[in-house]
Amino acid sequence: MTAGIFELFTALIVLIGEVLLGNCGIPLPLSMLVVLYFSATLSYRHGLFLAIFCGMILDSVYARELPFATGYLLLTAAASRPAQPERLQGEALLSVVISGAVSGGLFFIYALAVKIAVPGLTMSFWDIVGFLPLAVFGGALLCPIFFWFMDCIAKRIDVPIFYAAPAVTAVERPRPRRLPRRKASWGAVK
Amino acid sequence: MAKQTNKYWLPAAIAVLLLLLIFSIGGLVRSGANRIVGRFFHPYLELQRLVDAPLTDQSLLSLSRAELAQKVETLQKINRQFALQYAQNEKLLQENQQLRRLAKLPPSPAWNCITGEVILRDPFFWNGHFTVNRGTQDGVTPGAAVLDMAPEGKPLLVGVVISTTEDRAEVQTIFNPELRLSFKLHGQNIVGFINSGEQRAGNGKIPFDYLTMTDREVAGEVAETTGFEQLIPPNIRIGVIKSASAIDPRFSSELYLAGEISSPVDFNLLKFVIIAVRQDSR
Numbered sequence: 481m482t483a484g485i486f487e488l489f490t491a492l493i494v495l496i497g498e499v500l501l502g503n504c505g506i507p508l509p510l511s512m513l514v515v516l517y518f519s520a521t522l523s524y525r526h527g528l529f530l531a532i533f534c535g536m537i538l539d540s541v542y543a544r545e546l547p548f549a550t551g552y553l554l555l556t557a558a559a560s561r562p563a564q565p566e567r568l569q570g571e572a573l574l575s576v577v578i579s580g581a582v583s584g585g586l587f588f589i590y591a592l593a594v595k596i597a598v599p600g601l602t603m604s605f606w607d608i609v610g611f612l613p614l615a616v617f618g619g620a621l622l623c624p625i626f627f628w629f630m631d632c633i634a635k636r637i638d639v640p641i642f643y644a645a646p647a648v649t650a651v652e653r654p655r656p657r658r659l660p661r662r663k664a665s666w667g668a669v670k
Numbered sequence: 671m672a673k674q675t676n677k678y679w680l681p682a683a684i685a686v687l688l689l690l691l692i693f694s695i696g697g698l699v700r701s702g703a704n705r706i707v708g709r710f711f712h713p714y715l716e717l718q719r720l721v722d723a724p725l726t727d728q729s730l731l732s733l734s735r736a737e738l739a740q741k742v743e744t745l746q747k748i749n750r751q752f753a754l755q756y757a758q759n760e761k762l763l764q765e766n767q768q769l770r771r772l773a774k775l776p777p778s779p780a781w782n783c784i785t786g787e788v789i790l791r792d793p794f795f796w797n798g799h800f801t802v803n804r805g806t807q808d809g810v811t812p813g814a815a816v817l818d819m820a821p822e823g824k825p826l827l828v829g830v831v832i833s834t835t836e837d838r839a840e841v842q843t844i845f846n847p848e849l850r851l852s853f854k855l856h857g858q859n860i861v862g863f864i865n866s867g868e869q870r871a872g873n874g875k876i877p878f879d880y881l882t883m884t885d886r887e888v889a890g891e892v893a894e895t896t897g898f899e900q901l902i903p904p905n906i907r908i909g910v911i912k913s914a915s916a917i918d919p920r921f922s923s924e925l926y927l928a929g930e931i932s933s934p935v936d937f938n939l940l941k942f943v944i945i946a947v948r949q950d951s952r
Contacts (some may be wrong), residue, residue, distance in 0.1 A: 496714050499790070503718060505938075507793035528684060540703035541711050542792040543799065543833065543840045545848060558684075591794075 486639050487518050487526060490630070491534055499541060511538065511549070512556045512583055512619075513626040519560035520579065520627075527557035546598055552590045556583045573624060580623025584615035705835055708801075712837065715789045719803075752823055780949040781903055784808055786816075787942055789838065797845040797937045799829070802945070805837040809947050813901035816841045817944045818935050820907070826935050827895060827906045828943055839945070844876055844908065844933060851899060853878065853908050853931075856892035860884055864893075864908065867928050875912060879928040888914045893931050903946050909933035 491514050498510040511534040519527020535550025542549075559582045592608045730738070770777060786802035804810050812833055817825040829843035830851070842849045847865050854861045860882045867879025881888065891911050897904025914929030 496711070499711055500714060500718055502793035503715070503789075503791055505791070505793060505796065536703060537707050540707040541790070542795070543704050543801070544792065544795065548794060 482639055483522060483526075486634070486637075487522075487530065488533075490514055490518075491530055495534055495537055498538070509549075509552065509587065511535075511553060512587065513622060515553050515556045516560045516579060516583055516623060517627055517630050519557045520576065524557060524560065527560055528554065531557040546594070548594060551594070552587050555586045555590055559583045559586050576624050576627050577620045580619035580621070581616045582619070583623070584617070584619025585612065587619075588612045588615045704833070704840075708835055708838060711790075716803075719787065719789060748823070755823070779903075782809060782947045782949055784810060784945045784947060785942060786810075786839070786945055788940060795846075797843060799832075799840060799842050799846055800940075802839050802841060802943060803837065804945060805834050805839055807836050810834050810839045810945050811901070811947060813899070814839075814948075815895070815902040815906065815946045817906065817946055818940060819944070820934060825906050825944070826933070827902075827908050828935055828940065830902065831945065841943075843937070844935075845874075845937075851902070851908075852896045853893045854896045855888065855911075856894055858884075858891075860888075861896060862893075862927070864931065869928065869930065875930040875932050876909065877928070877930055878911075879926065881914070881927040881929070883917070883925055883927060885920075888927065888929070901948055903948075 491511070494510045494514045498508065501508050501510070511530075515527050515530045515534065518530055531553035532550060535547060535553040538549035539547045560579050588608055588611055595608060733741075767777065784804055786804035786808075788800050789803045790801035792799060802816070810831055812831050814831045816828045816831060818828045820826050827844060829841045829846070830849060831839045832842045833840045844851070844864060850863055850865045852861055852863055862878045862881030864876050864878045867877055869877030869879070878893070888911050893908040893911055895902050895904055895906040895908065909931040912930045912932040914927045915924075917924050917927065
């Protein structure tokens with residue numbers, strides 16, 4: 481419950497920030513970071529939910545003809561999957577950096593696909609190609625900073641799920657660990 | 671190993687499926703959601719506008735007295751020119767109305783001009799559409815023309831209102847490939863359509879097609895609205911024809927010309943617009 485409220489509250493604040501920045505002509509997809517954070521910290525189901533929630537809000541407020549934001553946010557939720565196991569064990573930095581870079585890369589590949597398939601995207605083809613390294617680098621840099629910032633806030637407002645033990649992340653119900661299967665050998669006594 | 675692979679592919683597969691679903695039903699949901707979400711964001715956008723205005727006013731203080739005086743003088747000069755033009759137009763209007771009465775023609779449609787401010791821009795589709803702070807309560811209706819003023823005081827077509835709520839209106843610009851409008855060459859009855867054909871808009875240029883073949887050079891001609899669309903006033907400037915397909919009608923069976931129109935509207939500086947609403951459309 482606490483996680484859900486924290487998740488939605490953060491998403492709404494970030495969405496307001498993204499819309500206000502976008503209004504000044506700064507296309508900074510902050511909602512991607514939120515999706516990535518909650519997807520890696522809680523579960524990919526949370527990520528998918530947030531991707532649809534934030535995506536629908538962004539596409540609605542801009543009255544877009546195609547669900548552009550929903551598309552890249554869903555891809556972000558999917559891209560955060562590799563970061564999750566390490567994040568749950570508290571060894572997050574490298575995997576978070578990789579996830580951020582992958583999300584940045586995916587965003588511009590998606591933008592490129594949209595540019596080719598659907599006309600109307602303001603960025604030109606070469607803008608998108610030129611921004612690809614920037615997006616990858618930006619994602620890799622912004623992601624750990626955002627994760628650290630969110631963990632600090634969680635600590636401050638005492639939401640134990642996010643900062644304390646990633647091992648208890650799925651929080652309310654910690655899952656039992658499975659033992660690795662042994663290879664069956666001939667003549668083994670059952 | 672197979673299970674491990676599934677772990678990574680499952681979210682991706684779900685994401686793709688959801689994406690397809692949203693692409694297919696998104697249009698239905700978005701029209702309703704737009705009203706609710708618009709209401710949620712409205713105070714924040716207004717707040718941004720309120721912060722912007724004093725900042726812009728303060729920036730005037732950076733100018734010296736001499737510069738300000740020069741600006742005031744220039745504006746007074748422009749105002750005098752407008753006053754003269756207005757007086758001339760008023761005379762012509764009265765004459766036109768009198769002639770219409772004598773010829774027993776219906777009166778020409780009157781237009782209400784509503785000034786609006788751009789409150790929301792899409793950073794990824796910057797030139798494609800925007801939102802203004804005027805809605806149905808101000809008399810704005812879908813289909814109304816949205817205009818900007820050229821430095822010489824002549825109106826320029828920016829776009830068309832596509833949807834309205836009580837306090838805001840979504841505008842589709844002339845650079846949006848979805849907006850197809852008829853246009854004619856200034857002073858001629860040669861008609862074409864913008865955003866039609868196979869070319870795509872980009873870099874301040876609007877593609878056009880189906881312009882009736884003519885043996886005259888069309889590049890450099892002014893493109894204007896035709897008035898065929900009932901809610902868009904006629905003779906509003908769209909831009910200047912930059913290029914057209916080089917076809918010699920004497921040696922070709924082509925019936926139409928295609929090309930590009932360059933619009934003088936600078937979307938980066940666009941802050942205030944005029945919405946022309948036909949008086950009998952309310």
